[in-house]
Amino acid sequence: MTMRVGVVMLPADPWPQAQARAQHLERLGFAHLWTYDHLSWRRFRDGPWFGAIPWLTGMAAATTRIRLGTLVASPNFRHPVTFAKDALTLDHISAGRLTLGIGAGGIGFDATVFGDEVLTPRERADRLADFLEVLDGLLSTPTYSSENHRYPVVAAQNIPAPVQQPRIPFLVAAAGPRTLGLAARFGQGWVTFGRR
Numbered sequence: 001m002t003m004r005v006g007v008v009m010l011p012a013d014p015w016p017q018a019q020a021r022a023q024h025l026e027r028l029g030f031a032h033l034w035t036y037d038h039l040s041w042r043r044f045r046d047g048p049w050f051g052a053i054p055w056l057t058g059m060a061a062a063t064t065r066i067r068l069g070t071l072v073a074s075p076n077f078r079h080p081v082t083f084a085k086d087a088l089t090l091d092h093i094s095a096g097r098l099t100l101g102i103g104a105g106g107i108g109f110d111a112t113v114f115g116d117e118v119l120t121p122r123e124r125a126d127r128l129a130d131f132l133e134v135l136d137g138l139l140s141t142p143t144y145s146s147e148n149h150r151y152p153v154v155a156a157q158n159i160p161a162p163v164q165q166p167r168i169p170f171l172v173a174a175a176g177p178r179t180l181g182l183a184a185r186f187g188q189g190w191v192t193f194g195r196r
Helices: 015-028 052-062 080-093 121-140 177-186
Strands: 006-008 032-035 067-073 098-102 143-146 153-157 170-173 189-191
Touching: 015 032, 015 052, 032 052, 052 067, 052 080, 067 170, 080 098, 080 121, 080 153, 098 121, 121 143, 121 153, 121 170, 121 177, 170 177, 177 189
Parallel strands: 006 032, 032 067, 067 098, 098 170, 170 189
Antiparallel strands: 143 153
């Protein structure tokens, strides 16, 4: 049995430094490279912080073997239609090295940046269920429509299909019974952060 080890890099460093670090990690044999998909992060709130998808796209161009992923993307500021298109594009640029870590979203800056009310854990889990259902459909079907009450979709085109079939793998962040059920239903893996 082989253990694969990965690294989380925050998208906060200048690009030449971040790119060199990722290439060094790949040479060392790390299996995967993750980054946080937030608009800012805790102590970095007033400093540099780059978008996860463009950052991962740069990493896809700078590396050849290491898997890449979000840890984790959330519906706090993502919509499944645009996120599916970005993920599909990144899956092609990376030659099938993308994994999508997806969670319900927290209660910090990302949750309130659009002026929305902070959702309860139950409301965030409900929203995650809708997000995963629609994202799964978008990445599994060339033309997708949904009457989902939160994320209605009319004939969204996702052509070409993802490199990875039947779709890009999901790792679902889960800490309770409801989200663990979503991880079992939609995920190819599970992300946990343990108890605080």
